[in-house]
Amino acid sequence: MKIKELENAASNFGTPIYVYDLSIIESQNRKLQNAFKNLDNYKIHFAAKSLSNISILKFINNLGIGLDAVSIEEVKIGIKCGFNKDEILYTPNGVSFSEIKEAKSLGVKINLDSLESIKDFSEHYPNHSISVRINPGIYAGGNEKISVGHSNSKFGIPEEFIKDLIKMDKGNKIKVTGLHIHTGSDITKNNQFEKGIKKIFSIATKFKNIESIDLGGGIKIPYFLGDTETNLNDYASAVEHEHKKFKNNTGKES
Numbered sequence: 001m002k003i004k005e006l007e008n009a010a011s012n013f014g015t016p017i018y019v020y021d022l023s024i025i026e027s028q029n030r031k032l033q034n035a036f037k038n039l040d041n042y043k044i045h046f047a048a049k050s051l052s053n054i055s056i057l058k059f060i061n062n063l064g065i066g067l068d069a070v071s072i073e074e075v076k077i078g079i080k081c082g083f084n085k086d087e088i089l090y091t092p093n094g095v096s097f098s099e100i101k102e103a104k105s106l107g108v109k110i111n112l113d114s115l116e117s118i119k120d121f122s123e124h125y126p127n128h129s130i131s132v133r134i135n136p137g138i139y140a141g142g143n144e145k146i147s148v149g150h151s152n153s154k155f156g157i158p159e160e161f162i163k164d165l166i167k168m169d170k171g172n173k174i175k176v177t178g179l180h181i182h183t184g185s186d187i188t189k190n191n192q193f194e195k196g197i198k199k200i201f202s203i204a205t206k207f208k209n210i211e212s213i214d215l216g217g218g219i220k221i222p223y224f225l226g227d228t229e230t231n232l233n234d235y236a237s238a239v240e241h242e243h244k245k246f247k248n249n250t251g252k253e254s
């Protein structure tokens with residue numbers, strides 16, 4: 001964006017002012033879609049926590065992107081902006097069960113990250129489809145505050161409890177159709193992505209009804225000229241590789 005355009009925006013609307021360049025949002029989207037195009041079936045989601053401006057969310061929805069929501073407010077904004085309910089993934093952390101019930105009644109996809117809330121969910125909605133956030137036990141991310149997939153993190157179900165989930169799934173108390181990890185943000189080391197991808201696909205083979213795997217965020221963009229960024233092609237190749245192995249192991253098509 002040219003300085004002159006910014007100056008015009010400031011004099012037309014006053015300051016402080018936030019200016020967003022839709023052409024950059026479009027080109028970033030193209031970059032992502034292009035990197036993952038060899039996968040049979042994938043969907044890019046935008047994390048509403050990073051920006052909940054209604055006009056921009058509508059624009060993002062029109063690009064065919066889904067929404068990642070972590071609060072009931074983000075869920076409601078997403079619905080208001082026209083996102084399909086089955087393309088809104090709601091991943092709360094430490095909320096009361098009434099909020100989860102509200103999200104369920106709104107019809108969005110529910111992704112839970114504690115055994116307690118999953119048990120509550122199974123009592124209220126036995127054998128209803130649910131996605132589960134796993135803690136992969138991996139330290140990854142641009143700094144300590146945005147590294148959220150390590151074993152001391154409050155996010156996600158630690159691996160040692162996966163056996164409890166498998167038991168509930170086998171006993172038809174819950175129907176695990178999705179798995180999710182979010183290891184951290186601003187990840188540039190591809191082996192950190194690879195570890196997470198390998199782990200989640202291997203956990204997926206233990207459940208009989210998996211329809212989707214959500215790999216969270218983690219993609220680093222350059223914040224200034226010459227800054228580092230995630231190598232999207234390497235990341236996408238690692239996903240393709242593990243997905244292929246998963247299909248061969250389970251006979252699943254997508």
Ligand SMILES: Cc1ncc(COP(=O)(O)O)c(C=O)c1O
Pocket residue numbers: 047050068070091182184185186216217218219
């Ligand atoms: C559940 C979930 N999904 C996605 C994201 C977005 O991650 P990123 O900012 O790395 O794109 C976050 C960030 O905290 C998250 O908690």
